[in-house]
Amino acid sequence: MIKESKAMLLTGNHAVSYGAMLARPNVLPIYPITPQTPIAEKLTELQLNGELEAETITPESEHSAMAACITASLTGVRVFTATASQGLFLMHEMLHYASGARAPIVMANVNRTIGSPWGFWPDQTDSLAQRDTGWIQYYSESAQESLDTVLQAYRTAEQVLLPAMVIHEAFYVSHSLEVVDVPSRTLVDSYLPPFDPELYLDPSINRSWGNVVNQEMFWRHRKALGEAMDQALDVAAKADTEWKELTGRGYELLEAYRCEDAEVLIVTMGSMCGTAREAVDMMRDQGTAAGLLKVRLFRPFPVDMLQNLLKGVPRVMVMDRNFSPGLGGILHQEVKAAVCGMEKAPAVHGFLTGVGGLNVSPALIASLVKRTKLKQADINSIWVGEEDGE
Amino acid sequence: MENDKHYDICEENIFSSGHQACPGCGQALAFRYVLNTLGPDTIAVVPPSCAAIISGPQPYSSMRIPVYQTTLESSAASASGIKRALKSKGKDHIQAIAIAGDGGTYDIGFQALSSAAERGEDIIYFCMDNEGYMNTGTQKSSSTPHYAYTTSTPGGKTTMKKNLVEIMAAHQIPYVATATVGYLDDLVNKIKKAKEIKGTRLINILTPCLDGWGLTDSSAVGISRLAVTSGIFPLYEVENGTRYTLNYGADGTPVSEYLKVQRRYRHLQEEQINEIQAEVDLQYSILKRKIACFA
Numbered sequence: 001m002i003k004e005s006k007a008m009l010l011t012g013n014h015a016v017s018y019g020a021m022l023a024r025p026n027v028l029p030i031y032p033i034t035p036q037t038p039i040a041e042k043l044t045e046l047q048l049n050g051e052l053e054a055e056t057i058t059p060e061s062e063h064s065a066m067a068a069c070i071t072a073s074l075t076g077v078r079v080f081t082a083t084a085s086q087g088l089f090l091m092h093e094m095l096h097y098a099s100g101a102r103a104p105i106v107m108a109n110v111n112r113t114i115g116s117p118w119g120f121w122p123d124q125t126d127s128l129a130q131r132d133t134g135w136i137q138y139y140s141e142s143a144q145e146s147l148d149t150v151l152q153a154y155r156t157a158e159q160v161l162l163p164a165m166v167i168h169e170a171f172y173v174s175h176s177l178e179v180v181d182v183p184s185r186t187l188v189d190s191y192l193p194p195f196d197p198e199l200y201l202d203p204s205i206n207r208s209w210g211n212v213v214n215q216e217m218f219w220r221h222r223k224a225l226g227e228a229m230d231q232a233l234d235v236a237a238k239a240d241t242e243w244k245e246l247t248g249r250g251y252e253l254l255e256a257y258r259c260e261d262a263e264v265l266i267v268t269m270g271s272m273c274g275t276a277r278e279a280v281d282m283m284r285d286q287g288t289a290a291g292l293l294k295v296r297l298f299r300p301f302p303v304d305m306l307q308n309l310l311k312g313v314p315r316v317m318v319m320d321r322n323f324s325p326g327l328g329g330i331l332h333q334e335v336k337a338a339v340c341g342m343e344k345a346p347a348v349h350g351f352l353t354g355v356g357g358l359n360v361s362p363a364l365i366a367s368l369v370k371r372t373k374l375k376q377a378d379i380n381s382i383w384v385g386e387e388d389g390e
Numbered sequence: 391m392e393n394d395k396h397y398d399i400c401e402e403n404i405f406s407s408g409h410q411a412c413p414g415c416g417q418a419l420a421f422r423y424v425l426n427t428l429g430p431d432t433i434a435v436v437p438p439s440c441a442a443i444i445s446g447p448q449p450y451s452s453m454r455i456p457v458y459q460t461t462l463e464s465s466a467a468s469a470s471g472i473k474r475a476l477k478s479k480g481k482d483h484i485q486a487i488a489i490a491g492d493g494g495t496y497d498i499g500f501q502a503l504s505s506a507a508e509r510g511e512d513i514i515y516f517c518m519d520n521e522g523y524m525n526t527g528t529q530k531s532s533s534t535p536h537y538a539y540t541t542s543t544p545g546g547k548t549t550m551k552k553n554l555v556e557i558m559a560a561h562q563i564p565y566v567a568t569a570t571v572g573y574l575d576d577l578v579n580k581i582k583k584a585k586e587i588k589g590t591r592l593i594n595i596l597t598p599c600l601d602g603w604g605l606t607d608s609s610a611v612g613i614s615r616l617a618v619t620s621g622i623f624p625l626y627e628v629e630n631g632t633r634y635t636l637n638y639g640a641d642g643t644p645v646s647e648y649l650k651v652q653r654r655y656r657h658l659q660e661e662q663i664n665e666i667q668a669e670v671d672l673q674y675s676i677l678k679r680k681i682a683c684f685a
Binding site for chain 2: 068
């Protein structure tokens with residue numbers, strides 16, 4: 001039992017498991033998939049040891065795992081699950097059902113390339129392809145952040161009644177060990193109250209959900225879902241601030257790292273942020289005013305916040321470890337859309353870096369910053385290989 | 391078989407009149423006895439199906455219990471989620487049930503159902519078997535019988551009906567049974583029995599679709615009885631995968647009596663009718679052997 005906060009050497013995945021354990025979920029429907037599996041294994045181990053009291057469900061597919069998550073959540077209990085890649089894709093239909101039913105499930109997704117061909121490498125296309133499913137999406141760059149974000153995600157999800165995904169990349173985060181501060185149960189209990197929804201499936205309440213509606217009811221329902229998403233921005237910001245007050249660790253929804261007077265601002269998500277931070281330090285030392293804007297909350301997309309942070313910035317350079325054939329990098333598209341209509345909007349460059357899990361080195365990032373300074377922004381995202389920075 | 395057996399059905403007022411089933415619908419009758427026998431401590435899952443239409447559009451409901459509508463392939467998984475949540479809250483006395491059609495059970499929902507049965511989920515699964523995708527206008531499912539016309543098999547289905555009960559019995563779950571609205575005493579007894587058992591329970595209820603099968607509005611009960619007496623749909627139970635009990639079975643009525651009144655079989659030639667008769671005879675003899683074997 002974790003009575004006091006303690007430092008543990010954990011992988012990103014195990015950090016997620018500890019975060020989930022501390023949230024005290026009642027039901028855990030999980031299906032194994034590389035590279036998510038260690039999350040599930042640690043949870044079932046913690047359950048066997050008596051550190052976690054939960055009903056585990058081991059269904060035949062991710063589709064059924066998510067189906068069980070939704071109804072368990074609608075029956076009024078906290079649920080957790082985790083998946084990756086094809087598993088997330090198999091859930092796709094149910095992801096819409098989850099947000100439509102306003103079930104505040106928290107799920108970890110470990111970014112992995114999508115087939116075909118078969119691969120196991122870090123690539124964010126899997127979760128980014130779920131951007132329209134009505135899930136809150138957090139992207140994390142470290143084990144500590146993933147643990148903390150699981151707890152923040154519950155706080156946010158349960159207040160706005162929307163499901164939330166905590167996302168980190170295969171191997172770079174999921175399997176890398178780091179020292180993680182695992183907070184005490186007392187601390188987490190003081191931060192995350194028990195899930196106590198007003199309505200849930202129960203004969204004493206006798207309310208139903210999901211059957212056919214007319215056009216006007218559907219319209220109203222979608223609009224309410226959108227309002228909850230909008231509301232999630234403030235709720236998530238507050239959840240982060242309060243977590244910081246308790247633990248000293250806050251991450252912001254968009255983190256501005258050395259952005260003062262930046263001539264080029266790097267915008268990216270997930271593990272590339274760590275590398276970009278190093279590249280920024282290196283470039284600043286060499287006299288190039290580069291900065292990093294880390295997108296931690298991708299849905300809802302903090303457009304106002306982003307516009308404020310980009311005021312006066314001449315050039316933005318988006319790095320995408322994902323690819324939407326026909327339009328390019330997904331974050332590139334989102335940032336271009338977000339700055340549209342801004343007075344003196346920055347030029348937005350987009351690079352497809354690290355697609356398929358290619359290594360993105362600080363030197364490569366520095367070379368892309370240099371290119372961004374010299375060239376006009378291309379309307380399309382530009383493919384970048386590992387050797388392009390050399 | 392004694393078709394005039396006295397029975398007493400204590401109905402609770404769970405299923406309401408004013409539901410949206412077609413006039414004379416066999417499934418609506420099954421709904422009435424399933425829900426009114428189970429009583430109020432029940433939460434139901436329905437997938438898109440006739441069951442979803444019968445249960446009513448929002449904000450109305452024909453069922454005085456909470457109902458959650460899930461996706462077509464997820465009934466068993468969704469019911470599992472409810473039951474586990476109830477268990478974790480100490481509300482284990484509440485039954486989680488699924489009411490799905492044969493398309494949502496034999497076909498697209500089968501994977502989730504098989505897994506729930508393998509995990510021993512404490513749910514009761516009711517398959518409202520009308521032998522096709524009737525809610526979408528009569529297409530073939532894997533429950534559609536040999537030679538039956540559907541809009542996706544306009545020349546008649548070339549393969550046999552999948553034997554769901556035997557497949558579920560092979561999962562060695564505590565209780566699998568067939569039932570039909572032609573024998574309400576038997577249906578009610580089976581629901582009562584299932585209610586007292588823990589674990590995965592499944593009742594496959596033959597619920598004639600008057601429009602899909604091509605029958606008059608008053609035919610549901612009569613055709614259900616013919617399905618049983620002709621040996622096409624014997625009423626039996628399998629406990630723990632081994633203990634077989636026949637409740638109502640064939641009385642020598644030829645299958646032609648059952649087939650000739652249905653529009654979906656109107657195109658059959660004598661040869662095909664004979665073929666169906668031979669298939670039914672074979673399956674019935676296999677069932678009798680199983681009953682004898684485990685007696």
